[in-house]
Amino acid sequence: MKEFFHRKIERNAIGFVLAIVGVASIGGLVEIAPLFTIHETVEDAPDMRLYTPLELAGRNIYIREGCYACHSQMIRTLRDEVERYGPYSLAVESKYDHPMLWGSKRTGPDLARLGGKYSDAWHVAHLMNPRDVVPESVMPRYGWLKTNALRIDDLGEHLSAQRTVGVPYTDAMIEHAVADARGQANPDGNEAAGVSERYGEKTNVRAFDGNPGLLTEMDALVAYLQIVGQLTAAAHQEAAVKEE
Amino acid sequence: MLSGLTVSERHAALFVLGALALVGLAMAVAGQGDPLAVHGYIVLAFSLALGFAVLSVLFAPEPPESRLSEYYDDPTRVGIILSLAWAVAGMFVGVWVAALLAWPELTFVDSAWASFGRLRPVHTSGVIFGFGGNALIATSFHVLQRTCRARLPDQFSPWFVLIGYNLFCLVAATGYLMGLTQSKEYAEPEWYADIWLVIVWVVYFLIYIRTLQRRKEPHIYVANWYYMAFILVVAVLHIVNNLAVPVSFGHAKSYSLFSGVQDAMTQWWYGHNAVAFFLTSGFLGMMYYYLPKRAERPIFSYRLSIISFWGITFMYMWAGAHHLHYTALPQWVQTLGMTFSIVLLVPSWASAGNALATLNGAWHKVRDDATLRFMMVAAVFYGLSTFEGSFMAIRAVNSLSHYTDWTVGHVHAGALGWVAMITFGSLYALVPWMWKTERMYSPRLIEVHFWLALAGTVVYVFAMWNSGIIQGLMWRTYNDSGTLAYSFIDSLVAMHPYYIARAFGGLLFLAGAVVCCVNVGMTIRMARRAQKAEAGGDVPVLAPAGE
Numbered sequence: 001m002k003e004f005f006h007r008k009i010e011r012n013a014i015g016f017v018l019a020i021v022g023v024a025s026i027g028g029l030v031e032i033a034p035l036f037t038i039h040e041t042v043e044d045a046p047d048m049r050l051y052t053p054l055e056l057a058g059r060n061i062y063i064r065e066g067c068y069a070c071h072s073q074m075i076r077t078l079r080d081e082v083e084r085y086g087p088y089s090l091a092v093e094s095k096y097d098h099p100m101l102w103g104s105k106r107t108g109p110d111l112a113r114l115g116g117k118y119s120d121a122w123h124v125a126h127l128m129n130p131r132d133v134v135p136e137s138v139m140p141r142y143g144w145l146k147t148n149a150l151r152i153d154d155l156g157e158h159l160s161a162q163r164t165v166g167v168p169y170t171d172a173m174i175e176h177a178v179a180d181a182r183g184q185a186n187p188d189g190n191e192a193a194g195v196s197e198r199y200g201e202k203t204n205v206r207a208f209d210g211n212p213g214l215l216t217e218m219d220a221l222v223a224y225l226q227i228v229g230q231l232t233a234a235a236h237q238e239a240a241v242k243e244e
Numbered sequence: 245m246l247s248g249l250t251v252s253e254r255h256a257a258l259f260v261l262g263a264l265a266l267v268g269l270a271m272a273v274a275g276q277g278d279p280l281a282v283h284g285y286i287v288l289a290f291s292l293a294l295g296f297a298v299l300s301v302l303f304a305p306e307p308p309e310s311r312l313s314e315y316y317d318d319p320t321r322v323g324i325i326l327s328l329a330w331a332v333a334g335m336f337v338g339v340w341v342a343a344l345l346a347w348p349e350l351t352f353v354d355s356a357w358a359s360f361g362r363l364r365p366v367h368t369s370g371v372i373f374g375f376g377g378n379a380l381i382a383t384s385f386h387v388l389q390r391t392c393r394a395r396l397p398d399q400f401s402p403w404f405v406l407i408g409y410n411l412f413c414l415v416a417a418t419g420y421l422m423g424l425t426q427s428k429e430y431a432e433p434e435w436y437a438d439i440w441l442v443i444v445w446v447v448y449f450l451i452y453i454r455t456l457q458r459r460k461e462p463h464i465y466v467a468n469w470y471y472m473a474f475i476l477v478v479a480v481l482h483i484v485n486n487l488a489v490p491v492s493f494g495h496a497k498s499y500s501l502f503s504g505v506q507d508a509m510t511q512w513w514y515g516h517n518a519v520a521f522f523l524t525s526g527f528l529g530m531m532y533y534y535l536p537k538r539a540e541r542p543i544f545s546y547r548l549s550i551i552s553f554w555g556i557t558f559m560y561m562w563a564g565a566h567h568l569h570y571t572a573l574p575q576w577v578q579t580l581g582m583t584f585s586i587v588l589l590v591p592s593w594a595s596a597g598n599a600l601a602t603l604n605g606a607w608h609k610v611r612d613d614a615t616l617r618f619m620m621v622a623a624v625f626y627g628l629s630t631f632e633g634s635f636m637a638i639r640a641v642n643s644l645s646h647y648t649d650w651t652v653g654h655v656h657a658g659a660l661g662w663v664a665m666i667t668f669g670s671l672y673a674l675v676p677w678m679w680k681t682e683r684m685y686s687p688r689l690i691e692v693h694f695w696l697a698l699a700g701t702v703v704y705v706f707a708m709w710n711s712g713i714i715q716g717l718m719w720r721t722y723n724d725s726g727t728l729a730y731s732f733i734d735s736l737v738a739m740h741p742y743y744i745a746r747a748f749g750g751l752l753f754l755a756g757a758v759v760c761c762v763n764v765g766m767t768i769r770m771a772r773r774a775q776k777a778e779a780g781g782d783v784p785v786l787a788p789a790g791e
Contacts, residue, residue, distance in 0.1 A: 006550055007463075010463050010464050010469070011462055011463060011464070013453055013456040013457055013464060014453075016464060016469070016472065017453065017472065017476060020469075020472060020473050020476050020477065020557055021476055021477075021480065023554065023557050023558045024473070024476075024477045024480070024557050024558070024561050025480070025561070026558065026561070027513075027558070027559070027560075027561030027562035027563075027584070028484075028513050028561050030562070030580070031509065031513065031562060031564075031565060031577050031580060031581070032506070032509055032510060032513060035505060035506050035509055035574070035577070036506060038574070040574070041505055041506075041574055042504065042505060060497065063425060063426075063427045064423035064424075064425065065356075065359065065361040065362070065423065066359075066360070066361025066362055066364055066365065066425065066427075067361060068427050069361060069364055069365075070360075070361075072647055074571050074572070076569075076570035076571060076643070076646075077570045078570055078643055078720070080719055080720040080722075080728060081719075083727075083728055084719070084728060084732070089571070089572055090572055091504055091505045091572035091573075092504075093504075093572075094503065094504035094505070094507075094508075094572075095503060095504050096503060096504075097503050097504055097507070098499040098500045098501070098502070098503045098507070099426065099427060099428055099499075099500035099502065099503070099507045099511070100503065100504050100505075100507040100508045100511070101427065102508050102568075102571065103647075104429060104567065104646070104647065104651065105647055105648075105651065105652065106647040106648070107345065107736075108732075108736075109732040110647075130348075131348075131349075134733060136733050136736060136737050137348070137733075137736075138344075138345055138346075138348040138736065138743075139348065140344070140348060140351070140359045140360045140361065141351075141354070142359070143354070144355070144356050151277075154491065154492075154495065157491050157492050157495070158491050158497075161489050161490065161491045161492075161498075161499050162499055164489045164499075165488075165489050165499050165500065165501050165503070166503065167503075
């Protein structure tokens with residue numbers, strides 16, 4: 001019977017094509033579609049904040065240089081990982097990450113809780129030559145970040161593209177994207193106030209690469225690295241609840 | 245070769261290249277100050293160069309009607325050469341980046357494009373899409389015509405697919421060097437390259453279906469099932485995973501439509517099935533044709549072929565979630581992914597067993613013929629790495645293996661042992677048929693290549709198994725006082741000797757690929773000489789000297 005059916009289908013090209021597409025679609029539909037509809041997939045985190053334009057630019061440099069291939073940003077629920085890196089990652093923490101950077105390989109350590117762990121100066125030295133601060137490191141040098149001026153004229157367009165895919169940037173954020181990027185890396189300038197106004201008092205506003213005069217790619221990348229894992233405190237709260 | 249196109253096909257080619265040149269120009273203009281402009285110029289130069297080539301034969305006479313009595317193999321021949329060129333380039337970059345991990349200061353050029361992070365995707369895409377993809381396109385055109393006993397429906401669309409696909413590969417590779425990537429593993433090229441690939445792929449599908457409709461055989465041959473699944477499902481995966489919003493039409497950069505958990509699941513649904521339908525199904529198509537053909541034995545069991553095919557097509561699509569064990573992905577999805585990954589062993593081994601059982605009664609040929617031995621070893625590695633894959637999908641095992649070099653080793657056991665070996669075996673069978681010679685230029689060089697490839701694979705895989713398992717164990721080792729015994733950097737230092745071994749293994753494999761190129765090149769030369777001798781008859785060779 002089964003044999004008979006198959007003999008029929010393998011003589012009919014269109015039928016065969018449809019059968020392949022049908023059979024292959026089931027798994028994806030069952031596993032992916034509910035993730036968009038089931039509410040429990042992503043927790044609520046009322047304190048969640050957005051990436052500033054400068055941090056977003058830094059994230060794009062992180063992607064551009066392929067950092068994701070060697071550093072994960074996903075702490076699993078295993079005891080040794082929690083002890084080494086910090087509270088395990090929650091879904092909500094990458095809610096605004098288009099795309100996610102969970103990674104699949106750790107040639108270097110996980111970065112999900114990197115923000116605030118080291119000083120800006122450490123990050124700059126590490127990116128200039130990793131072996132200056134970690135002699136055994138096999139990471140490449142990224143010297144050009146310190147001299148490349150950051151492109152900011154199009155940051156408004158970046159923010160509005162982000163809004164199109166679902167990140168709730170406001171009109172004011174999009175309008176002031178360029179000024180906010182400048183302001184965040186120049187605490188003494190008059191554009192700095194707007195950044196904390198729009199993104200919260202706790203936003204890091206400082207000359208990340210140590211030079212407030214020039215806005216470099218280093219500023220952006222360090223600003224991003226200092227915010228990784230800091231968009232919400234939800235993971236720390238969950239860990240505290242468990243310990244009680 | 246181009247004068248083999250009919251006059252109207254030449255016109256069509258000119259029209260398409262003209263349109264493509266305009267697209268390139270538009271990209272160059274819109275993308276001022278963005279890497280997109282560089283790609284615009286590349287597309288423009290690419291289409292102009294090809295346009296001139298077509299122009300030069302525009303007024304050549306129509307090809308003879310007798311062409312229709314033969315299969316159309318020119319695209320296959322060019323595809324074989326392109327595939328080998330990408331193999332050497334991709335593997336060379338692979339050895340380079342492997343060496344960078346062992347000796348990070350070994351940068352010949354201290355500039356951004358030569359950094360590990362930008363070269364690494366050139367290796368991945370160069371080998372998977374450049375080498376693998378071209379080999380799949382070339383062999384699929386060959387197999388399709390033979391098994392349908394029908395010529396390709398026209399002569400232009402196969403070129404469109406082959407050349408268009410290579411333009412995609414070129415844009416991808418040059419993009420990585422400029423830092424263009426959407427950071428999705430195996431789906432790194434940006435939005436415009438993705439759109440172009442969809443167009444190419446639709447034409448590829450149309451060639452397949454049109455030829456199948458013209459077939460003179462009642463049954464669709466098994467190899468074509470696999471090639472069809474490869475074309476169709478890769479299209480579905482590619483489109484869904486690459487849904488993104490570009491910053492603007494003047495920007496190369498785009499933002500994925502999905503974020504966080506949903507993006508991770510979509511990415512691994514895609515990523516795992518790129519392995520399933522690009523790197524497995526497509527190459528199984530190769531295996532199901534060339535292995536029985538070379539062994540001169542029918543495939544062992546038709547029923548096993550059916551079970552294996554539908555099992556793979558159905559079950560693989562569920563398995564991607566096993567890449568996300570213990571992460572923020574809901575656990576029911578992780579468990580489903582694990583379950584299907586384990587059951588997948590059945591259809592996978594059905595194919596591996598089917599291939600090996602086909603060799604029953606032909607084992608003396610495996611001993612004497614390195615070409616067939618390539619295919620046999622490929623089937624063995626297919627069995628081994630699908631077993632390893634199912635094993636690694638188990639939660640407890642995955643907690644140790646994930647994020648370590650074990651995964652890298654597993655991927656390369658599949659890539660070197662299965663994908664590359666079945667390809668080399670198939671090419672060694674195919675090249676003499678395509679250039680109408682009795683055999684390859686040197687069977688001894690095939691033998692040399694075989695041992696280089698096998699040794700390279702074994703060295704590579706054992707180095708990565710060791711390094712991966714040591715790494716995983718060090719990360720989770722506690723000392724007596726209940727604290728972690730090793731820092732991350734301790735585990736990194738422990739990897740050093742294995743990274744050197746891996747670079748050496750890769751070097752052996754690359755050397756084998758170079759030997760293959762020499763052998764294929766000499767075979768083509770041999771064929772040309774034979775042709776000349778035939779055409780030239782007994783023209784006197786004595787040329788007057790000194791005049």
